[in-house]
Amino acid sequence: MLDYVDLEADLSEEERLIRDTAREFVDEEVRPDIGDHFEAGTFPEGLITEMGELGFYAPNLDHESTANVGERAYGLLMQELEAGDSGVRSMASVQGALVMYPIHAFGSEAQRERWLPDLADGSAVGCFGLTEPDHGSNPSAMETRAERADDGGGYVLNGSKTWITNAPIADVALVWAKDRSAEGSPVRGFLVETDRDGIETNHIDGKLSMRASITGEISLADCYVPAENVLPDVSGMKGPLSCLTQARFGIAWGAVGAARDCFEAAREYATDREQFGGPIARFQLQQEKLADMATDITTAQSLAYRLADLKERGDLRPQQVSMAKRNNVRTCREVARTAREMLGGNGITTDYSPMRHLANVETVYTYEGTDDIHTLILGEDLTGIAAFE
Ligand code: TGC
Ligand code: FAD
Numbered sequence: 001m002l003d004y005v006d007l008e009a010d011l012s013e014e015e016r017l018i019r020d021t022a023r024e025f026v027d028e029e030v031r032p033d034i035g036d037h038f039e040a041g042t043f044p045e046g047l048i049t050e051m052g053e054l055g056f057y058a059p060n061l062d063h064e065s066t067a068n069v070g071e072r073a074y075g076l077l078m079q080e081l082e083a084g085d086s087g088v089r090s091m092a093s094v095q096g097a098l099v100m101y102p103i104h105a106f107g108s109e110a111q112r113e114r115w116l117p118d119l120a121d122g123s124a125v126g127c128f129g130l131t132e133p134d135h136g137s138n139p140s141a142m143e144t145r146a147e148r149a150d151d152g153g154g155y156v157l158n159g160s161k162t163w164i165t166n167a168p169i170a171d172v173a174l175v176w177a178k179d180r181s182a183e184g185s186p187v188r189g190f191l192v193e194t195d196r197d198g199i200e201t202n203h204i205d206g207k208l209s210m211r212a213s214i215t216g217e218i219s220l221a222d223c224y225v226p227a228e229n230v231l232p233d234v235s236g237m238k239g240p241l242s243c244l245t246q247a248r249f250g251i252a253w254g255a256v257g258a259a260r261d262c263f264e265a266a267r268e269y270a271t272d273r274e275q276f277g278g279p280i281a282r283f284q285l286q287q288e289k290l291a292d293m294a295t296d297i298t299t300a301q302s303l304a305y306r307l308a309d310l311k312e313r314g315d316l317r318p319q320q321v322s323m324a325k326r327n328n329v330r331t332c333r334e335v336a337r338t339a340r341e342m343l344g345g346n347g348i349t350t351d352y353s354p355m356r357h358l359a360n361v362e363t364v365y366t367y368e369g370t371d372d373i374h375t376l377i378l379g380e381d382l383t384g385i386a387a388f389e
Pocket of ligand 2: 128129130133136137138162166210215363366367368369371373376387388
């Protein structure tokens, strides 16, 4: 397995254990039939509780229901899951970074008790509703709104969210909406149980990317939630954007895993496949591709390791996460394309992983902030001038 600058040497026993557990899980439970799920457009739903039992949801949170491991261990977990499929890492990202993290960071004690144990063991599934049909890259323009209910104690939600991972199978949706009852209508987070009246979640079909992942819409029509379902400790865009920083950190690691899986498939194929009387790996053109891929993956992985160290000591800035998300997903996209090419005609099938990773990475390039948006976040950080306004 590619580890060109021996990063393995610096791993603790705990980090190796988590990485090896995730690698074994992917080898035994994901690889054998993920190609079939990708073709069928289904998520292997049996894995949801299995991943919970293995402690794969938000193990980096400090809570009695989670493992409380370090950020590098968490990153290694995301790396191994995405080496299997981006849909599997997405499952863990959404549940952990986008639902459990905000409940842990901004929720009440009652919300933590109600949801964290069930989300941690996979007996409940959560989803994160930020994107709307008319507001993707600019969520602060969202139209979903919360108004005080007549009883004065709760809220009534109206609006719609789209492209929401796991919405159709979720037990709880964390819906971000503008609170019209407060001065300036700040964005607040609402925990909406999906069996309430007034909420509907519909499946989005026809995806040609991230096919082994469930995606849906959320429609809210006069959906009542009691006041105790509002996340009490955050108000404004900082709430959802803080969650995105957590998930983008995981994606920066995950992209390295998918890229590594493509590289390994290409290296093995090039050594086995014979043309012109010998393995194609003997041709300098093929060797250059492998050398470029290995170098780019190693660079991306080094950035991910550095990010984890900064996060561990509390010094990580969102803009640094943007740099890593942008760079590592770009690397993955390029590596997947080159690996697919090296596999020739066989490379376009689900018998090999590169084309599946290549299709998935189009989503990863777009969600959690498009490549363009991360470019502009970096541009603002480097110049002090925001391009968004
Ligand atoms: P802005 O005015 O810049 O900031 C508002 C407040 O938020 C703070 N902040 C952040 N905090 C933590 N992490 C970040 N990344 C943060 N970015 C900003 C900021 O300091 C400020 O705080 P305060 O205290 O001063 O109020 O915010 P803006 O509304 O102008 O946002 C700008 C922009 C364009 C960068 C932002 O909207 C953005 O990132 N857009 C991209 C949208 C996006 O990424 N959507 C993702 C949806 S979820 C998803 O895709 C899940 S897929 C998961 C899966 O399946 O794996
Ligand atoms: P738009 O914002 O309309 O962008 C279209 C194009 O315009 C892009 O190329 C973009 O880079 C470019 N663009 C936009 N603004 C600028 C600018 N200022 N300067 C230059 N170029 C610009 N969202 C959730 O809330 N929860 C989820 O769980 C979730 N899961 C997802 C799962 C999948 C499979 C997919 C595909 C998406 C998911 N999303 C989710 C939504 C995702 O975050 C959005 O698709 C993404 O933020 C981009 O928004 P958009 O699709 O509306 O594109």
